[in-house]
Amino acid sequence: MNATEELISAELAAGVLAEALPERTAPQWASWLRENRNHSKKAIYRIPLVKMGRQVFYSRSELSEFVRFHQQLRIGDVRPTGRVAEVLGAFGVGMGGSSTGYAWPQATVCAAVDEATGAPFVQMSVPGPRPTVYRLDPNQALSLAATLADAAREALDDATHRGRSGA
Structure with a gap:
């Protein structure tokens, strides 16, 4: 996060997400953001944040990056990583193999x-x-x-x- 970057409150961030990703309402996104901050819960994407006292703030660029990721996830354009990429590579899915493997x-x-x-x-x-x-x-x-x-x-x-x- 850039030091001069504008930070917005968690409440406003939920509104930004609701506008960009209308499958959830602002209160639903607010709940999702709270869960996303909880490091004891698994998350496929953790949005970086800044804490000042008891308040939480997000940068618009980080929210935009999450929106891009979420949209790619919906249309299947995310490049797999880790074990998923390893398994797909082992079978050759998308690289000359198939779901049954390579010839x-x-x-x-x-x-x-x-x-x-x-x-x-x-x-x-x-x-x-x-x-x-x-x-x-x-x-x-x-x-x-x-x-x-x-x-x-x-x-x-x-x-x-x-x-x-x-x-």
Whole structure:
């Protein structure tokens, strides 16, 4: 917040929000602002404020920034962050993947030996969407192979049953 910026009371701030975001009345926005000040409650957006004695003040620019955020939230234009962005990225939503995930790129798998310890391991290199190389101990590789084989058999059985039932 800029030191020369005009500050407005919480009551006036609620009126500004009610005018810009008419889905709530000024008293409803006043209640929302009180809740937003309570740091023991979770908030996806906390509006910065200035306390002078027992009174609370907001800057018009901070309120405008919140209005912009809230409007984007309503139209779905907010860029996800944190865990949400991580999960969407893992599935590739909006980046070439879908809600069911990315199409499998051809990975390479090879047996290898750790030069330092002489221990055998399996190396799996996945070229995309983010090139990644995994190191699995032989038991992990066998477990992954068995899990993949079981899932593939289940998918084929489901497809066969659907074909027979006409679904």
